[in-house]
Amino acid sequence: MDNHTQSYTIPLEHLLATPAHLWVGQHERVVPTCKRFLQQYFCAQKGCATCMTCTQIEQEQHHAIMWLSPEKGYTIEHIALIADTIIFQLDQGAHYFFIIQKADFLSPLCANRLLKVLEEPPAGYHFILLAQRPDSILPTIRSRCVIQTFPTLTDTRTHSTLFSFFTSKKLDPFLLHELLESSKINERESIELLDELIAFWLKHAKSSLQQGIISDYQYAQKACAVFTHATLQPPMPGSSKLFWKNILLQLHQLP
Ligand SMILES: [Zn+2]
Numbered sequence: 001m002d003n004h005t006q007s008y009t010i011p012l013e014h015l016l017a018t019p020a021h022l023w024v025g026q027h028e029r030v031v032p033t034c035k036r037f038l039q040q041y042f043c044a045q046k047g048c049a050t051c052m053t054c055t056q057i058e059q060e061q062h063h064a065i066m067w068l069s070p071e072k073g074y075t076i077e078h079i080a081l082i083a084d085t086i087i088f089q090l091d092q093g094a095h096y097f098f099i100i101q102k103a104d105f106l107s108p109l110c111a112n113r114l115l116k117v118l119e120e121p122p123a124g125y126h127f128i129l130l131a132q133r134p135d136s137i138l139p140t141i142r143s144r145c146v147i148q149t150f151p152t153l154t155d156t157r158t159h160s161t162l163f164s165f166f167t168s169k170k171l172d173p174f175l176l177h178e179l180l181e182s183s184k185i186n187e188r189e190s191i192e193l194l195d196e197l198i199a200f201w202l203k204h205a206k207s208s209l210q211q212g213i214i215s216d217y218q219y220a221q222k223a224c225a226v227f228t229h230a231t232l233q234p235p236m237p238g239s240s241k242l243f244w245k246n247i248l249l250q251l252h253q254l255p
Contacts, residue, residue, distance in 0.1 A: 012041055016095060018146050019121045022129045022137065025150030027102060030130045032199050033150065034099060036231070038065060041095070049202065049228050050221060058202075065097045070105040079113040086117065090124035103129035104136040111138045118144050151192065159185055159193050162244070166197050166227075166251075167204075169219065176248055180241045187235045190243060194234075197227045219254065226250045 015021065015037070023030045039054045040047035042062065048054055056062040066085065068078055082098055090096055100106075106114065118127060118141065129145060131137055161179050165171070185193065205220035226247060235243035 012037075014146075016041075016126070019125060020118050020127045020129070020145045022103070022131065022134065022142060022145035022147045023150065024131055024134045024147065026132060027130070029150050031101065033195060034128060034130060036195070036198065036228070038062070038097060040232075046232055047228050049198070049224050064095065065099060067099045067101065069101040074106050074110050076110060076113060079110050079117070082114070082117050086121055086125050089122060093124075095124050095126060097126045097128060100127065100129045102131065103141075104131040104133045106137075108138070111141055115141055115144070159183055159189055162193060163196060163200075166193075166247075167200050171248055171251055173245075173248060176244065180244060185240050185244070187237055187240055190235050190240045191231070194227050194231050198224060198231075201227065222254045223251060226254070 023034065025033075035057055036047060036049075038057050039049065042057060042064070043051055043053045045051065049058075053062065057065065060067045066082070068074070068082075085096070085098075100114075115138065121127070127145075129137070129141070134142065134147065162183055162185060165176060165179055201220045201224040205217055205224060208214075208216035208220055229250075230243070230247055
């Protein structure tokens, strides 16, 4: 299985080239990552997190994505719904995603039905299975998927000082310099930290809007845009420090 396991980021083209994926990790971790991934694909600005498309994806209401979860019930009917959907041929170049959350809760019967669908889906249809315990997924399903493992949130907390730094508005460049020196954050950890920061600022934007604190809301939205934009050009090996200093510069320019 390790041969299939890849490091954290998969390029979008790679995801589109293979129909079946299994993302292994905590639900709270893989769902936001999956949404961000879809936003980067569907949004005209490659995942601005604020446009109509990005909002629809966040709210699981985008027309080209079907979200399935055991809470909504994994029954034969649900799997049949997938089979009924992929009967329709997509327009040339169009893509449709099925996100099967908590796929480790699929019953053997459902999993077997799903396997039939996964075997040769028509062009443009993609499956992303999210699961915490890959061992409880049928080996026949696993073998059809490109498997990607995401570290647990507690693992990524080693860089909690950097997280606290970027979630405050007091951005002292000297302090950042010190933190970067002591944390020795690498490229992979940098990408994970970006994910956490995006999740944090999205949540903050939502809550400040609900409380009617407009200045906070605006700052949170812009911070979110800075971090989201940074994911498009992740750090190259050895350039993590420079990467975070550049982010700080961009944050400093926010009103
Ligand atoms: Zn957008």
